[in-house]
Amino acid sequence: MTNPVIVEVTRGGRVESRHRGSAVVVDADGNTLLSFGEADAPVFPRSAVKAMQALPLVESGAADAFGFGDRELALACASHSGEPEHADLAASMLGAAGLDETALECGSHWPMDQNAMLALARTGAEPTQLHNNCSGKHAGFICAACHLGIDHRGYINYDHAIQGMIRDVMSDLTGEHLGVDNCGTDGCSIPTYALRLHALAGGFAKMVTGSGLPPARAAAARRLIDACMAEPFYVAGTKRTCTRLMKTAPGRIFAKTGAEGVFCAALPKEGIAIAVKCDDGAKRAVDATITALIARYLDAGEEIRAELLNQAGHTFKNCNGIEVGTIRVSDL
DSSP: OOEEEEEEEETTTTEEEEEEEEEEEEEOOOOOOEEESSSTOOOGGGGHHHHHTTHHEEEEEEEHTOOOOOOHHHHHOOOOOOOOHHHHHHHHHHTTOOOGGOOOOOOOOOOOSSSHHHHHHHHHHOOGGGGGGTTTHHHHHHHHHHHHHHOTTTTTEEEEEEEHHHHHHHHHHHHHOGGGGGGEEEEEEEEEOOOHHHHHHHHHHHHHHHSSOHHHHHHHHHHHHHHHOOOOOSSOOOOOOHHHHHHHHHHTTTEEETTTTTEEEEETTEEEEEEEEEEEEOOOHHHHHHHHHHHTTTTTHHHHHHHHHHHHHHEOOOSSOOOEEEEEEEOO
């Protein structure tokens, strides 16, 4: 099966590029509200599932023990831009456990935010693990391990106790098998598992509604979702799509991107969740598609819906400010 074209990019009145992909929208009972493309083909969700991976931090009692609030929990679910606020908060989380950046096993890279990168370069300093977009997530793993009395060293490995907890949580939420046979290595070195889009969306629908979850897990899940919606800057950063979507409708939209064209979102009020995969991994295509699908499930008369549709399909300009083309989402 060939996935349908989900986004077209035009220039000079002609289609210049086409992006193909798949998506699914489900409710908390697992009912499929919309599906197109190979929605049952396993994909690596990458960072889109960070809120699921953060559940042991809350469920273990570590978040409360270390006094973490919404910002820390949002950062534990984040693919942040490495701005000073992000790096400082990751360091603070580690400090609460009596550790520093040397405990992080995610590796280092330059901040994703250009201004933050240039500011750091001007100081003559090198980026550290704190600037890694996954440092908040890793800090959460380490804090959970420390609180439970588990040696945090090697926490990125498949057979570490923290990774075992994450597998159990994600399997419970998605109903999918997570094992060596469908495991890869993520950019930050932890295991990532190939899952069906339907299962991903279903997991997030459970997280925002609590449907089918034990009370304690439902409460922990909603706490993480609410933290992300309350502090969207700490989930991503300046001019990032996750942050933009959650700021557009505060408390109404949860959104989390992943690498290689994966994006998940959930609407707590509507009790639904969405998972999208763009075949070629293009950020512009998956960003436009998830935005349009979120808008589709809001009331037609809401101003928020119109604003999101304008964000999804839009013109773009070159460096001289000349309008040169459009990005448009297919009517799927």
